Amino acid sequence: MHQEAGPPSPLAPLTEPPVVLDRREGPHGEVVLRRHGELLQIISNGTFLMDTSDGRSERLLVEAALEELRGPISPENGATPGRAPVSGPSRQGPREGPRLLVGGLGVGFSLAAAAAEPAWGRITVVEREEAVIDWHREGGPLSPLSAEALRDPRTEIVHAGLAEYLRTDGGPLSGASFDVLCLDIDNGPGWTVTDDNGSLYSPAGLASCRARLAPGGVLAVWSAQPDPTFDDALRNAGFQGIRTHEIPVVRGVPDVVHFAIKPA
Template sequence: MTEYVELARAESERGEVVLRERRDPDAGVNAPAVLELRVNGVFVMDTQETSSERGLARAALAKVTDPRRVVIGGLGLGFTLHEVLADQRVEQVVVVEIEDALVQWMRDGTVPHGPAYLADQRVSVVAADIRVAMAEATPAAYDLVLLDVDNGPGFLVHDDNVALYQRTFLEQARACLSPGGALVIWSAAESPTLQKEMREAFGNAVAVPFEVTLQSRDEQYWIYLSRVEA
């Protein structure tokens, strides 16, 4: 039977955030423990399967010619950030994470790889709502915005996040992008409604299927991309 050990817990006005360690006794004593992040009892991500987080970053970076300045909405366990930093074209990354406790766990080593991921001098982390960050951003300040705060519009971590997939926020994101810049949103399921909202905000939107293998299972996720005309 899988064993769980709670490493950290925090409460905010949005509810409960829990970081726990997961072990499979049948895997042997040398098998690494898996960190698991849950919000209000719902699984968000873990350290065992990071293909989607890394794939989001790679796919998004491939769509922008000069992604010097990047915003990531959602810190998670840092794997999207880590993949973005692997691209030597990137000069600045701003990570916007609404849960301050999660930022602290990454900084203080509660998440063991966290300090190393955040040590890169190109990184700054802001504990804020991504909606506020985009509304306050300087026009054309960024070349790429990656949004990975939910599992897409159909699988919200918080009900209020529905606004992130609607035209008002999408237009705010567009305003902070440079010519040729792009907004990329990850979704666990196809969402024609999101594509429509992005098209109305940007004048264009494409849905890109993203194939991953999760524990020997083939899965299909989606990446939605809109671009500011150069």
């Protein structure tokens, strides 16, 4: 899920106290959903994570990853050699399009953006907090944001830790490959929500990401600030085409998305 450091969004009517809608204790600590005026906010272990005020970063993460997958157009064949074909679902089923994995469900902005794009094939969202998934179920507080996307036959929600899901080498998750991995579970590789998330950006974690990508596939990692050392880590993990896309914010340094490509 996309993280925001500091106080709730300035768009929230701070004259009204927040109202807790649900509070859960899970394996990673406490997770809370609260309403603050018109906004819904997710709080983890007392830290404000995200709210429903904008969603621009989450949507751009998915949209820019698709553009990165498309790559430069070749005049000879209209596509980039070695990249996955990008086309809308056909009557044969959703696997006709590139397969997307989104790390983190959050308030559902990334999922909604993906489901609104017919070019995607299978859309898999991995979320470790059962409470967050419950809040998106029919009738849940967050369902208005994700109901249409969850009804999309291309969508599947997986309750698992992302690092665990990526490295699984047996059982029902074995063998699944993706054309794009969009990771939005931390403030960035050097600013994780919990200590165990750090393994995702380690050499072993990045190797798991690379292994789960199809040849020519794209890894996109959201971060609250640029991290040149992460670019080096991506190169050391065997990725190529590494670049950083800046996302302007109201104040402070821009958010960024780190892009990297698995060699074809």
